Amino acid sequence: MDIMIGLIPGALLLGAIGLFAFLWSLRSGQYEDLKGAANRILIDDEDKP
Amino acid sequence: MAGFDVALRQEAGCPSGLAPPAPANEARADPAAFVRRDKDGHDTLELLVPGAKCAGCMRKIEGGLSALPGVSAARLNLSTARLSVAWTPGAQSADKVVEKLAELGYQASAFDPEVGKRQVDQEGRLLLRCVAVAGFAAMNIMMFSVPVWSGAGEMGPGARTLLHLFSAIVAIPCALYAGQPFFRSAWRSLKRGRTNMDVPISLAVFLTLGMSLAETLQHGEHAYFDGVVMLLFFLLVGRYLDHQLREKARAAARDVLAMQATSATRIEAGGHAVAVSARDIQIGDRLLIAAGERVPADGVVADGASEIDNSMLTGETLPVNVQAGAALHAGAVNLTRRLTMRVTARVEDSAVAQLGRLIEAGEQGRARFVRLADRAASLYAPVVHSAALLTFLGWLFGPALLRQWGLDIADVGVRAALQNAVAVLIITCPCALGLSVPAVQIVATGRLFKRGVLVKSGDALERFAQIDTIVFDKTGTLTLGKPQLISEADVPTLSAAAQLARISRHPLSRALVEAAGAGKAAEQAHEVPGEGIEGVIDGLPARLGRRTFAAPSAADAHDEHAELWFARGDNAPVRFAFADALRPDAAETIVALKQRGLAVELISGDRRSAVAEAAAAAGIDKWTATAKPAEKVQRLDALRAAGRKVLMMGDGLNDAAALAAAHASASPGTAIEASQAASDMVIQGAALAPLIEALDIAKAARARVFENIGFSVVYNFVAAPAAALGFLTPLIAALAMSGSSMTVTLNALRLNLMKEAR
Numbered sequence: 001m002d003i004m005i006g007l008i009p010g011a012l013l014l015g016a017i018g019l020f021a022f023l024w025s026l027r028s029g030q031y032e033d034l035k036g037a038a039n040r041i042l043i044d045d046e047d048k049p
Numbered sequence: 050m051a052g053f054d055v056a057l058r059q060e061a062g063c064p065s066g067l068a069p070p071a072p073a074n075e076a077r078a079d080p081a082a083f084v085r086r087d088k089d090g091h092d093t094l095e096l097l098v099p100g101a102k103c104a105g106c107m108r109k110i111e112g113g114l115s116a117l118p119g120v121s122a123a124r125l126n127l128s129t130a131r132l133s134v135a136w137t138p139g140a141q142s143a144d145k146v147v148e149k150l151a152e153l154g155y156q157a158s159a160f161d162p163e164v165g166k167r168q169v170d171q172e173g174r175l176l177l178r179c180v181a182v183a184g185f186a187a188m189n190i191m192m193f194s195v196p197v198w199s200g201a202g203e204m205g206p207g208a209r210t211l212l213h214l215f216s217a218i219v220a221i222p223c224a225l226y227a228g229q230p231f232f233r234s235a236w237r238s239l240k241r242g243r244t245n246m247d248v249p250i251s252l253a254v255f256l257t258l259g260m261s262l263a264e265t266l267q268h269g270e271h272a273y274f275d276g277v278v279m280l281l282f283f284l285l286v287g288r289y290l291d292h293q294l295r296e297k298a299r300a301a302a303r304d305v306l307a308m309q310a311t312s313a314t315r316i317e318a319g320g321h322a323v324a325v326s327a328r329d330i331q332i333g334d335r336l337l338i339a340a341g342e343r344v345p346a347d348g349v350v351a352d353g354a355s356e357i358d359n360s361m362l363t364g365e366t367l368p369v370n371v372q373a374g375a376a377l378h379a380g381a382v383n384l385t386r387r388l389t390m391r392v393t394a395r396v397e398d399s400a401v402a403q404l405g406r407l408i409e410a411g412e413q414g415r416a417r418f419v420r421l422a423d424r425a426a427s428l429y430a431p432v433v434h435s436a437a438l439l440t441f442l443g444w445l446f447g448p449a450l451l452r453q454w455g456l457d458i459a460d461v462g463v464r465a466a467l468q469n470a471v472a473v474l475i476i477t478c479p480c481a482l483g484l485s486v487p488a489v490q491i492v493a494t495g496r497l498f499k500r501g502v503l504v505k506s507g508d509a510l511e512r513f514a515q516i517d518t519i520v521f522d523k524t525g526t527l528t529l530g531k532p533q534l535i536s537e538a539d540v541p542t543l544s545a546a547a548q549l550a551r552i553s554r555h556p557l558s559r560a561l562v563e564a565a566g567a568g569k570a571a572e573q574a575h576e577v578p579g580e581g582i583e584g585v586i587d588g589l590p591a592r593l594g595r596r597t598f599a600a601p602s603a604a605d606a607h608d609e610h611a612e613l614w615f616a617r618g619d620n621a622p623v624r625f626a627f628a629d630a631l632r633p634d635a636a637e638t639i640v641a642l643k644q645r646g647l648a649v650e651l652i653s654g655d656r657r658s659a660v661a662e663a664a665a666a667a668g669i670d671k672w673t674a675t676a677k678p679a680e681k682v683q684r685l686d687a688l689r690a691a692g693r694k695v696l697m698m699g700d701g702l703n704d705a706a707a708l709a710a711a712h713a714s715a716s717p718g719t720a721i722e723a724s725q726a727a728s729d730m731v732i733q734g735a736a737l738a739p740l741i742e743a744l745d746i747a748k749a750a751r752a753r754v755f756e757n758i759g760f761s762v763v764y765n766f767v768a769a770p771a772a773a774l775g776f777l778t779p780l781i782a783a784l785a786m787s788g789s790s791m792t793v794t795l796n797a798l799r800l801n802l803m804k805e806a807r
Binding site: 008011012015016018019022023026031032033034035036039040042043 | 103104107108125126127128129174177178181182185188189192193215219
């Protein structure tokens with residue numbers, strides 16, 4: 001059962017990384033223009049240097 | 050991809066054809082007044098580009114503008130159709146930017162960033178963060194809860210306490226963070242001496258956390274950490290959905306405001322035209338009104354002659370001729386020629402603004418409407434609080450009382466009494482209640498959106514479900530709002546007349562062109578304002594217009610219909626008659642509405658004969674003609690006084706006040722912005738049938754809401770006594786909570802299975 005001491009914080013850490021990734025994406029405005037983001041992948045930027 | 054690129058460069062407007070290219074605007078105002086200097090020293094301009102619909106548009110607009118010298122950034126937000134452009138001061142001008150957009154085939158209106166500012170939706174962001182935190186906690190805490198539940202009886206108190214402690218470490222900070230929206234709202238309402246649904250929620254969260262922590266420290270068996278975060282997660286999801294709905298409505302209203310703010314072109318002392326926001330218009334200003342533009346303020350024509358479409362103001366379909374000195378009212382549309390006007394009243398005093406005040410008054414009345422969820426909540430809080438208090442007192446003093454009656458029952462102590470009272474609080478927490486209404490409304494609005502109906506708010510659905518009377522406006526609502534050719538004409542004559550008509554913006558000319566189809570425009574032709582068009586077709590002089598202009602010798606036809614006369618060379622003049630046609634499915638829709646037991650009325654500002662004819666064609670028995678905006682409101686008030694719940698459907702400025710005053714309102718997608726802003730639903734497309742669908746869905750949504758609330762009540766009737774009697778364990782609490790939330794969500798989704806109305 002000693003392994004729990006390592007596993008539990010490990011699992012919580014992974015969960016927390018997911019949570020912070022979401023909060024970061026929210027803060028950096030990635031949910032401001034969902035339609036535009038979906039469409040932007042269709043634009044190829046070959047003529048940009 | 051070279052072919053794709055070539056296609057992008059060649060065609061004007063949206064390359065996917067999702068929106069027609071904007072017509073080349075003859076007089077474009079300089080939007081310099083809307084330029085703002087940002088903190089990096091760049092000039093920025095915010096534009097609304099309604100024609101931008103697809104990836105191709107994005108590429109074209111952003112690429113085209115970035116290629117302009119000096120432009121440092123051009124970014125289009127496709128969800129809101131807003132474009133923000135930044136450039137180095139001096140290297141570029143706002144005028145050039147808008148010109149470039151017009152060249153690409155997009156119409157752009159500058160936006161006053163102060164009015165149209167999209168206040169970063171702080172509340173929505175906080176709710177989303179809280180949902181994320183609560184979701185994280187609810188999922189990860191299961192890692193500790195499931196072993197405790199499944200190991201019950203076998204697990205020693207040491208291991209259980211360890212797992213409870215881990216739960217506490219996750220749950221307490223997360224619950225305190227994610228509970229903020231509830232704590233704040235509860236505190237605000239307590240300060241005002243009231244209670245709302247958030248008071249029992251906050252109380253349950255704090256008491257349960259405290260009790261569970263105390264239990265854990267005393268190596269107790271039951272800790273409800275998992276229940277608390279799960280409760281917060283479900284409640285926050287419901288709250289977020291509800292907020293999204295309201296925010297969408299608010300954003301739509303803001304965009305309308307921002308658009309209205311730009312609609313004036315002022316001629317400065319130097320003679321050049323500058324765009325100004327409507328609230329900056331002063332008495333005495335000279336404004337330029339290009340053909341197709343709306344008049345922004347009351348005034349008189351200073352120069353030029355044209356025809357004015359007052360249909361948004363009065364409901365009258367036929368245009369009126371104006372010359373220098375004629376009065377102009379805000380909201381009218383200039384049709385044929387450019388006009389210069391002198392402003393005689395401030396915008397706040399104009400007819401439109403007065404209508405605006407009527408709208409406001411109506412909306413305040415509507416704000417008194419109490420939503421179902423709020424009504425349920427006002428009953429809910431006192432009941433739950435007394436139940437929990439009774440449980441506590443019952444367990445504390447009950448055994449002593451029962452002993453007096455001769456029963457042999459031992460005291461359970463304060464700790465057990467408190468535990469059971471908290472169990473009541475947590476099990477009755479309105480998870481299902483909090484989710485039941487927003488979930489139904491999101492599903493219903495999503496489904497209506499697919500049918501082209503934009504629902505502006507959640508409570509609009511509730512009000513739609515109560516409707517028993519429908520009042521229609523005529524022009525533009527029951528009818529298409531533009532004249533249609535109704536007389537027979539042979540094809541060569543029609544196509545010859547259409548050649549002249551193609552050079553004019555007059556509604557009758559447009560109708561003639563529509564009937565004739567595609568073709569060429571006459572080359573040598575000019576428009577005589579108020580009279581008609583004169584030109585040469587196949588070498589013969591030809592005229593199209595009023596009888597007195599085109600065919601003075603012809604006899605007056607003596608009927609009510611609008612007419613155009615066409616004469617070419619020595620041929621006998623031909624008369625084209627026009628009428629405003631009903632929407633194709635208007636009569637069917639009225640029948641379907643009557644089948645649903647609704648009373649239908651028609652109320653219009655148009656002439657008696659026109660209204661009577663439309664009412665007969667649509668199958669409406671009760672109609673009123675020549676009604677002024679205030680009279681429309683009076684009629685609605687009278688109906689309300691008679692106990693009716695009225696749905697108003699209209700499109701013009703003259704309907705806006707009535708739309709706001711009605712119990713519920715709808716407008717077609719072609720309606721003027723003010724009317725769209727004042728109504729609860731906007732119905733896109735030429736068909737009226739989506740209105741029936743909207744009413745059916747609203748009714749079904751109300752049924753689902755009642756089912757869900759009923760379910761929550763039954764659930765509480767079973768669960769609360771069980772908790773009060775001490776049968777509740779954390780496992781049961783978790784199952785009951787997620788089970789009831791799932792049930793109401795699935796019940797809401799049932800709306801998607803409903804058949805479409807025919």
